[in-house]
Amino acid sequence: xxxxxxxxxxxxxxxxxxxxxxxxxxxxxxxxxxxxxxxxxxxxxxxxxxxxxxxxxxxxxxxxxxxxxxxxxxxxxxxxxxxxxxxxxxxxxxxxxxxxxxxxxxxxxxxxxxxxxxxxxxxxxxxxxxxxxxxxxxxxxxxxxxxxxxxxxxxxxxxxxxxxxxxxxxxxxxxxxxxxxxxxxxxxxxxxxxxxxxxxxxxxxxxxxxxxxxxxxxxxxxxxxxxxxxxxxxxxxxxxxxxxxxxxxxxxxxxxxxxxxxxxxxxxxxxxxxxxxxxxxxxxxxxxxxxxxxxxxxxxxxxxxxxxxxxxxxxxxxxxxxxxxxxxxxxxxxxxxxxxxxxxxxxxxxxxxxxxxxx
Amino acid sequence: xxxxxxxxxxxxxxxxxxxxxxxxxxxxxxxxxxxxxxxxxxxxxxxxxxxxxxxxxxxxxxxxxxxxxxxxxxxxxxxxxxxxxxxxxxxxxxxxxxxxxxxxxxxxxxxxxxxxxxxxxxxxxxxxxxxxxxxxxxxxxxxxxxxxxxxxxxxxxxxxxxxxxxxxxxxxxxxxxxxxxxxxxxxxxxxxxxxxxxxxxxxxxxxxxxxxxxxxxxxxxxxxxxxxxxxxxxxxxxxxxxxxxxxxxxxxxxxxxxxxxxxxxxxxxxxxxxxxxxxxxxxxxxxxxxxxxxxxxxxxxxxxxxxxxxxxxxxxxxxxxxxxxxxxxxxxxxxxxxxxx
Numbered sequence: 001x002x003x004x005x006x007x008x009x010x011x012x013x014x015x016x017x018x019x020x021x022x023x024x025x026x027x028x029x030x031x032x033x034x035x036x037x038x039x040x041x042x043x044x045x046x047x048x049x050x051x052x053x054x055x056x057x058x059x060x061x062x063x064x065x066x067x068x069x070x071x072x073x074x075x076x077x078x079x080x081x082x083x084x085x086x087x088x089x090x091x092x093x094x095x096x097x098x099x100x101x102x103x104x105x106x107x108x109x110x111x112x113x114x115x116x117x118x119x120x121x122x123x124x125x126x127x128x129x130x131x132x133x134x135x136x137x138x139x140x141x142x143x144x145x146x147x148x149x150x151x152x153x154x155x156x157x158x159x160x161x162x163x164x165x166x167x168x169x170x171x172x173x174x175x176x177x178x179x180x181x182x183x184x185x186x187x188x189x190x191x192x193x194x195x196x197x198x199x200x201x202x203x204x205x206x207x208x209x210x211x212x213x214x215x216x217x218x219x220x221x222x223x224x225x226x227x228x229x230x231x232x233x234x235x236x237x238x239x240x241x242x243x244x245x246x247x248x249x250x251x252x253x254x255x256x257x258x259x260x261x262x263x264x265x266x267x268x269x270x271x272x273x274x275x276x277x278x279x280x281x282x283x284x285x286x287x288x289x290x291x292x293x294x295x296x297x298x299x300x301x302x303x304x305x306x307x308x309x310x311x312x313x314x315x316x317x318x319x320x321x322x323x324x325x326x327x328x329x330x331x332x333x334x335x336x337x338x339x340x341x342x343x344x345x346x347x348x349x350x351x352x353x354x355x356x357x358x359x
Numbered sequence: 360x361x362x363x364x365x366x367x368x369x370x371x372x373x374x375x376x377x378x379x380x381x382x383x384x385x386x387x388x389x390x391x392x393x394x395x396x397x398x399x400x401x402x403x404x405x406x407x408x409x410x411x412x413x414x415x416x417x418x419x420x421x422x423x424x425x426x427x428x429x430x431x432x433x434x435x436x437x438x439x440x441x442x443x444x445x446x447x448x449x450x451x452x453x454x455x456x457x458x459x460x461x462x463x464x465x466x467x468x469x470x471x472x473x474x475x476x477x478x479x480x481x482x483x484x485x486x487x488x489x490x491x492x493x494x495x496x497x498x499x500x501x502x503x504x505x506x507x508x509x510x511x512x513x514x515x516x517x518x519x520x521x522x523x524x525x526x527x528x529x530x531x532x533x534x535x536x537x538x539x540x541x542x543x544x545x546x547x548x549x550x551x552x553x554x555x556x557x558x559x560x561x562x563x564x565x566x567x568x569x570x571x572x573x574x575x576x577x578x579x580x581x582x583x584x585x586x587x588x589x590x591x592x593x594x595x596x597x598x599x600x601x602x603x604x605x606x607x608x609x610x611x612x613x614x615x616x617x618x619x620x621x622x623x624x625x626x627x628x629x630x631x632x633x634x635x636x637x638x639x640x641x642x643x644x645x646x647x648x649x650x651x652x653x654x655x656x657x658x659x660x661x662x663x664x665x666x667x668x669x670x671x672x673x674x675x676x677x678x679x680x681x682x683x684x685x686x687x688x689x690x691x692x693x694x695x696x697x698x699x700x
Binding site: 045046146160161162163190191192193194195196198199217218219220221222223224226243244247248257258259261262263264265266268269272273274275276277279280 | 410411518519520521548549550551552553554556557560561575577578579581582601602605615616617619620621622623624625626627628633635636638639
């Protein structure tokens with residue numbers, strides 16, 4: 001048995017962006033883990049730090065302005081943040097790999113796709129060209145690109161969005177990684193293509209025994225594929241739990257608000273959507289206390305001052321965590337909206353005078 | 360609840376020429392909108408859904424005369440929009456306005472919010488007297504949930520949701536009767552998306568607007584729409600009340616679309632039957648013959664027809680199904696499938 005607890009263990013990660021306008025603390029002490037063959041969904045809005053977390057794990061953070069200022073990222077018990085640049089590069093591909101939202105800008109437009117997939121073998125395994133080509137074609141077949149042999153020499157612009165995403169997946173799984181990080185893999189795609197790509201990812205995960213970190217803001221996709229969820233808000237983890245628990249009884253007010261605000265497909269209730277009022281905070285001017293407090297309907301004085309609430313265990317099993325002073329009160333909230341919400345007043349956006357040019 | 364017909368599209372076509380070679384001769388056409396007809400009633404919301412490339416945005420641009428159609432007409436209050444010129448055209452444009460998808464690129468970064476929202480008044484000076492324009496702009500900002508004091512700020516000082524509110528304020532500045540919303544919430548985060556959807560519904564009640572709501576998010580469209588049109592490769596393949604489309608869809612494409620939407624409930628995992636469509640949407644430059652969906656249809660091959668062509672009933676390949684009332688099990692609604700019902 002291996003001498004580590006989790007395949008990937010992120011402990012108290014801190015990332016900041018040093019900019020002319022100030023220091024933006026993009027990640028403030030995020031801890032989570034991923035076990036073998038598990039799917040963890042990181043859920044959050046833009047600016048919540050979910051993509052930055054992925055970049056920090058991969059070691060592809062733009063630096064400067066981004067700096068990892070604290071914490072550990074343990075892969076099979078070894079801290080990757082302490083590795084040299086060269087050791088780190090050797091991890092990317094065989095150990096951890098990543099796919100991105102925008103396949104068109106992630107692929108190199110001036111090289112044929114097959115050549116780009118084969119590059120993985122040429123660089124990491126020093127394979128000769130013809131063997132690399134054979135391996136690349138078999139990968140293209142594995143991700144179901146029709147007529148793979150003929151399309152080996154095609155360029156990224158000659159493929160549709162869904163096909164380009166498949167090519168990127170082929171590159172990511174080329175070296176049989178332990179962990180695949182998918183950063184919004186289907187956000188730019190239509191629902192029918194999204195369904196194809198998610199099914200493909202699931203299948204490849206089972207075939208290759210990969211751990212999958214799925215970064216998304218789509219609550220529907222998460223419900224369909226994830227084992228556990230980590231919800232991020234303003235650079236912090238606010239709730240983490242098995243997927244069924246989160247959808248059954250969300251405990252952080254932000255998670256509750258997110259689930260409530262999604263319109264339903266199965267029925268038309270009428271009334272208004274229960275929206276979360278206000279805006280995500282400016283990372284350069286965070287509110288004191290809990291970062292969610294200006295938008296939170298449960299907020300009391302304790303939430304508005306002092307340090308943000310820590311992520312605390314909610315059950316004896318140690319699988320559920322939430323960072324909220326008022327978790328005792330959220331346990332009884334029923335987020336499922338079954339009757340029309342009356343139209344009272346259009347929410348004021350709570351216009352923040354500090355917004356000026358953030359990120 | 361819906362009033363009289365305010366906007367009517369009759370057999371709209373929009374073909375874009377494909378030019379190749381040094382002399383740029385036309386070798387074909389992209390059939391972006393290929394024969395679309397519908398009616399919009401005063402005060403109602405017609406949702407238009409479909410995958411990217413199905414022509415829904417082009418349709419929106421045709422309705423506000425940002426594009427001229429290859430053929431067909433749009434009647435506003437019985438007047439053919441494309442036949443108007445000069446002052447009459449300008450007058451008409453006041454009544455049909457548009458809100459664009461991307462709040463980051465649809466606002467001029469060098470103009471203040473006041474200039475952006477007030478610009479319609481420069482083009483239509485008769486709408487509001489010059490002296491009271493600033494006050495009217497502030498009123499509009501307040502109406503969309505922004506602070507009137509922010510009239511001198513620039514777009515970059517606002518977040519995505521706030522920028523979309525600025526776009527909505529500009530759209531309603533001239534008191535239009537019809538507002539075409541082209542993917543107004545697609546670029547926004549979930550929590551902010553709900554705010555903007557609520558704002559649009561609130562404005563509809565206040566101002567009696569009719570919406571053409573173009574989107575690819577089927578749940579949002581269900582929430583906001585009274586009627587829904589489903590587009591595929593430039594054509595409407597199914598149209599009906601929101602309940603008819605969502606609860607009793609008859610076109611196999613609509614059924615596949617609906618089944619592909621992931622439902623945010625992990626307890627339903629594995630219990631929902633998902634119809635997986637093979638491949639991508641064919642090129643609109645060379646759409647399939649007969650029923651355009653026959654190359655991806657999941658239903659046709661399973662019908663067990665005797666006269667088969669390319670694996671589907673011959674009628675699907677040879678004959679284009681008309682968009683006419685067909686039974687849906689409960690009542691009738693428009694569907695363009697030979698085997699609907």
